[in-house]
Amino acid sequence: MKREHSVDYESRASRDDHQSLRLWLRLLACAYRIERRVRRRLRTQFATTLPRFDFLAQLERHPKGLKMGEISERMMVTGGNVTGIADELESAGLIVRDPVPTDRRAYTVRLTSAGRRAFGEMARAHERWIVESMAGLTAREKTAMFESLAKLKRHAAIVESGGAA
Amino acid sequence: MKREHSVDYESRASRDDHQSLRLWLRLLACAYRIERRVRRRLRTQFATTLPRFDFLAQLERHPKGLKMGEISERMMVTGGNVTGIADELESAGLIVRDPVPTDRRAYTVRLTSAGRRAFGEMARAHERWIVESMAGLTAREKTAMFESLAKLKRHAAIVESGGAA
Numbered sequence: 190m191k192r193e194h195s196v197d198y199e200s201r202a203s204r205d206d207h208q209s210l211r212l213w214l215r216l217l218a219c220a221y222r223i224e225r226r227v228r229r230r231l232r233t234q235f236a237t238t239l240p241r242f243d244f245l246a247q248l249e250r251h252p253k254g255l256k257m258g259e260i261s262e263r264m265m266v267t268g269g270n271v272t273g274i275a276d277e278l279e280s281a282g283l284i285v286r287d288p289v290p291t292d293r294r295a296y297t298v299r300l301t302s303a304g305r306r307a308f309g310e311m312a313r314a315h316e317r318w319i320v321e322s323m324a325g326l327t328a329r330e331k332t333a334m335f336e337s338l339a340k341l342k343r344h345a346a347i348v349e350s351g352g353a354a
Numbered sequence: 355m356k357r358e359h360s361v362d363y364e365s366r367a368s369r370d371d372h373q374s375l376r377l378w379l380r381l382l383a384c385a386y387r388i389e390r391r392v393r394r395r396l397r398t399q400f401a402t403t404l405p406r407f408d409f410l411a412q413l414e415r416h417p418k419g420l421k422m423g424e425i426s427e428r429m430m431v432t433g434g435n436v437t438g439i440a441d442e443l444e445s446a447g448l449i450v451r452d453p454v455p456t457d458r459r460a461y462t463v464r465l466t467s468a469g470r471r472a473f474g475e476m477a478r479a480h481e482r483w484i485v486e487s488m489a490g491l492t493a494r495e496k497t498a499m500f501e502s503l504a505k506l507k508r509h510a511a512i513v514e515s516g517g518a519a
Contacts, residue, residue: 209488210481212496213388215503217430220385222510223378265382316375323374325509330502331377337495338380344490345387 223322230318235311240266242315244274245283245300245308254287254299283307388487395483400476405431407480409439410448410465410473419452419464448472 228239235242247255247263255263261271275298278284283304289295300308323331393404400407408431412420420428426436440463443449448469454460465473488496 206481206485208493208496208500209485212488212500212503213484214430215500215507216381217385217389219503219506219510220382221430222507224382226510226514265379265386316371319378320371320374321513322510323377323506324513325505326502328373330505331373333498334502335373335377335380337491337499338377338384340490340495341384341488342380342387345384345391345487348486348489349391 223319226322227315227318230314231311234314237311240264241274241278242308242311244271244278245304246312248284248298248300249305249308249312252299254297256289256295256297260298278304388484391487392480392483395479396476399479402476405429406439406443407473407476409436409443410469411477413449413463413465414470414473414477417464419462421454421460421462425463443469 224239231237231239231242243264243266244260247260251259257271257275260275264271275284275286279286282301284298285301286296286298289297326334389404396402396404396407408429409425412425412428416424422436422440429436440449440451444451447466449463450466451461451463454462491499
């Protein structure tokens with residue numbers, strides 16, 4: 190009995206492990222697939238990149254401007270060099286730099302009105318692409334997935350900060 | 355009546371759009387978060403990278419070996435330079451190259467037994483990290499998310515190949 194019980198337990202554990210791994214690989218595959226499509230469309234329709242779009246998105250949420258460090262922290266997409274992105278966006282007239290009165294070496298960055306307009310247009314297109322990508326799911330399925338992802342995110346935060354890390 | 359109906363429809367549409375966008379941003383945030391943890395642990399515990407792990411994972415599934423082009427196609431993670439990765443893995447003794455008799459310029463790559471052992475150890479650790487990351491969800495929630503992601507993936511394939519692309 191003991192042995193059988195332990196075999197059952199192990200086979201169940203291994204089945205659950207396998208389920209987690211398959212879920213992870215599918216989550217990653219979906220995220221990559223949709224992201225790839227967004228990158229491609231940003232390039233073909235707006236001649237821009239995902240890190241630039243993400244940079245502008247952070248500024249759009251903070252009309253008074255952000256310091257460069259704050260932008261890096263908030264950006265979803267990693268890998269982009271924020272100083273390089275800021276230089277490009279500034280020469281395109283989409284952002285301006287303001288000096289910080291209390292710190293001579295620091296500056297904040299904010300959208301110009303041209304930047305706000307350009308970002309608005311991209312954001313509307315971006316939302317359309319995402320809506321298309323998600324159209325295979327019902328509202329109920331979207332809600333359920335949204336809630337499961339919230340749980341996943343909360344749990345991930347605990348794993349990262351706690352003993353299991 | 356007509357007008358009210360149309361306003362209702364629009365406000366519902368905009369709410370649904372917003373739901374899709376929020377779902378996408380959360381999906382991406384979760385994927386990035388877990389992936390970042392995997393990358394960090396591969397680096398600290400195995401002094402390796404996610405593209406190298408992914409490269410080995412493809413070979414593990416194809417014991418007879420794969421051509422370089424087949425490996426690039428199958429890899430989940432983009433951005434890694436497969437030739438560079440193959441050079442590193444070959445000098446670490448984890449893979450070998452075999453000539454292709456029918457094509458003098460082509461070669462296939464396969465795992466050595468040291469490579470198989472090293473990958474097995476990494477894959478077991480990787481599975482543990484993923485199981486930890488997913489432990490916030492019940493088996494039922496994992497199954498539901500797995501199924502929704504399958505629908506999302508199928509729909510994305512249709513969007514990409516069809517008129518909506």
